[in-house]
Amino acid sequence: MTACGGSSGGGQSNNQPDNHTEVTPPVDPNPNPTPSQPRQWTPAGGQATIAYNEHRPFLTLIPHLDINQLSGVSQGRELFITNWTPAGEGRALFDGLGPLFNAVSCTSCHSDSGRVSPYLADGTTTDGVLFRIGNKQGDVHPIWGAQLQPKVIDNTVGLLAEGKVHAHTKSASATALKNEGLSYYQFELTPYDSNQHLGNYHLGARIAPQLLGMGLLDLVPEDVILANADPDDTDNNGISGRVHWVFEGGQKRIGRFGWKAINSSLRTQNATAMSQDMGLTTPVHIDSSCTPDQPLCTLLPLGGSPEVSDASLSAVVSFMTALSVPERRIHDQVRFDKGADLFEQVGCAQCHIPTLTTGESQQFYELSNQTIYAYTDLLLHDMGEGLDDGVKEINAESYEWRTPPLWGIGIVAKDKNARFLHDGRAKTLKEAILWHGGEAEKTREQFQQLTEQEQQTLLQFLQGI
Ligand code: HEC
Numbered sequence: 345m346t347a348c349g350g351s352s353g354g355g356q357s358n359n360q361p362d363n364h365t366e367v368t369p370p371v372d373p374n375p376n377p378t379p380s381q382p383r384q385w386t387p388a389g390g391q392a393t394i395a396y397n398e399h400r401p402f403l404t405l406i407p408h409l410d411i412n413q414l415s416g417v418s419q420g421r422e423l424f425i426t427n428w429t430p431a432g433e434g435r436a437l438f439d440g441l442g443p444l445f446n447a448v449s450c451t452s453c454h455s456d457s458g459r460v461s462p463y464l465a466d467g468t469t470t471d472g473v474l475f476r477i478g479n480k481q482g483d484v485h486p487i488w489g490a491q492l493q494p495k496v497i498d499n500t501v502g503l504l505a506e507g508k509v510h511a512h513t514k515s516a517s518a519t520a521l522k523n524e525g526l527s528y529y530q531f532e533l534t535p536y537d538s539n540q541h542l543g544n545y546h547l548g549a550r551i552a553p554q555l556l557g558m559g560l561l562d563l564v565p566e567d568v569i570l571a572n573a574d575p576d577d578t579d580n581n582g583i584s585g586r587v588h589w590v591f592e593g594g595q596k597r598i599g600r601f602g603w604k605a606i607n608s609s610l611r612t613q614n615a616t617a618m619s620q621d622m623g624l625t626t627p628v629h630i631d632s633s634c635t636p637d638q639p640l641c642t643l644l645p646l647g648g649s650p651e652v653s654d655a656s657l658s659a660v661v662s663f664m665t666a667l668s669v670p671e672r673r674i675h676d677q678v679r680f681d682k683g684a685d686l687f688e689q690v691g692c693a694q695c696h697i698p699t700l701t702t703g704e705s706q707q708f709y710e711l712s713n714q715t716i717y718a719y720t721d722l723l724l725h726d727m728g729e730g731l732d733d734g735v736k737e738i739n740a741e742s743y744e745w746r747t748p749p750l751w752g753i754g755i756v757a758k759d760k761n762a763r764f765l766h767d768g769r770a771k772t773l774k775e776a777i778l779w780h781g782g783e784a785e786k787t788r789e790q791f792q793q794l795t796e797q798e799q800q801t802l803l804q805f806l807q808g809i
């Protein structure tokens with residue numbers, strides 16, 4: 345039995361053991377396919393749901409925003425799609441890129457059709473993936489810092505970009521995965537300065553996720569997230585989701601954004617993207633992303649201090665907050681409901697919790713008190729050795745990952761070049777499931793024990809959520 349028995353009614357789940365958890369799980373792997381009563385589905389993103397647009401499924405706004413709400417949001421959208429330029433090129437609002445950076449715009453990595461394909465056929469890496477540099481103790485690289493910046497602005501002081509990464513495909517070593525034809529990537533870094541080395545540090549690949557419903561996730565109250573946490577596995581179901589506590593503005597907050605939930609709010613997430621991915625300073629990260637061991641980097645001019653004003657940062661946060669959720673795409677309601685049952689039966693819903701509720705929004709009333717079908721608990725889980733990349737970030741161990749929201753994942757999967765999991769090793773949704781280990785080991789086995797047709801029904805359900 346899953347911890348989210350209340351999901352069919354759209355209610356908030358909690359981890360209080362109920363009577364169901366005492367019952368021995370049914371032995372029959374093919375229980376009655378027909379639910380006793382039809383499920384009542386409310387819109388996937390509550391009032392922030394919009395009709396699915398196959399040409400532009402993501403980065404679209406919640407419906408019916410009034411003119412006042414729209415003004416900041418439109419400015420934020422412009423800042424999100426613009427190509428930032430280095431300081432001194434006469435575009436005061438949009439300058440300050442670099443000196444070191446990953447990409448020139450947010451949209452280089454987050455496209456409106458989902459995910460940017462991270463690897464080319466020859467193993468070249470694209471803007472669709474970036475690399476954290478660290479180790480199991482959580483230290484960051486002494487010269488390059490926490491993230492590799494593969495690009496540098498034109499300069500006369502001789503500052504070089506940090507390095508470029510090549511991805512080599514390797515067959516999975518565990519027999520079960522090998523038999524399924526699964527592969528992963530091993531990364532090779534070539535530093536641009538031959539005096540610098542990766543040393544004993546590891547590269548942690550992070551692909552850029554699709555962006556939808558960000559404001560809703562930002563608004564889930566901390567006590568709702570805490571109610572699903574079970575760090576000591578007191579209910580003995582093998583799942584011990586825990587909160588990633590981080591500090592924001594001197595306060596202890598629950599991390600919820602990124603593959604390891606390292607950012608606790610959209611404001612810090614966006615400011616960190618500006619700093620680390622684009623080399624833009626903000627009121628949150630007032631210093632440029634050069635480390636003290638990159639003296640040439642600090643010689644180059646800045647595009648103001650900060651380069652992105654508080655008003656501009658707030659506008660981008662408003663745009664992110666106002667992102668809608670595309671409605672489900674269901675062709676066969678009975679089969680979809682059966683898929684939802686299987687998703688719960690095999691245990692996916694223990695981490696990909698179907699529903700959460702949001703708190704009050706001061707800015708967009710449409711986001712307040714909504715029941716959302718994001719399919720996440722926003723918690724960290726031990727996902728096993730196969731997904732351990734040797735890089736700890738803040739308090740998230742190298743083998744711990746935040747349950748990613750699954751809404752919209754079927755839209756992403758329509759693109760044959762899209763990739764899944766934190767490093768994009770999975771080419772299909774099924775491959776992503778087969779890599780699940782650690783706390784998800786038992787669930788993965790139960791998925792594999794389903795008949796071929798049941799597996800397809802579950803995957804079909806994922807296509808529609
Ligand atoms: C170089 C590519 C790149 C650029 C440029 C970039 N991002 Fe990202 N973005 C990522 C990656 C990779 C992640 C996942 C990060 C992690 O795991 O910590 C991410 C995560 C996010 C998230 C959290 C998503 C989630 O589901 O938790 C938001 C919001 C976001 N980015 C917004 C932005 C904004 C706004 C900008 C521009 C200011 C931006 N990004 C620029 C690659 C990029």
Ligand code: HEC
Nearest residue numbers: 692695725731745746747748764765766776783784787791
């Ligand atoms: C123990 C918690 C847990 C369980 C149980 C679980 N998942 Fe996951 N799932 C995760 C985490 C954490 C990740 C991210 C792992 C990574 O990126 O390395 C993930 C990733 C995924 C992804 C890839 C998402 C993306 O954005 O690329 C899919 C698809 C997925 N899970 C589906 C399922 C399905 C279907 C089931 C049931 C068969 C399931 N999961 C069971 C925690 C869980």
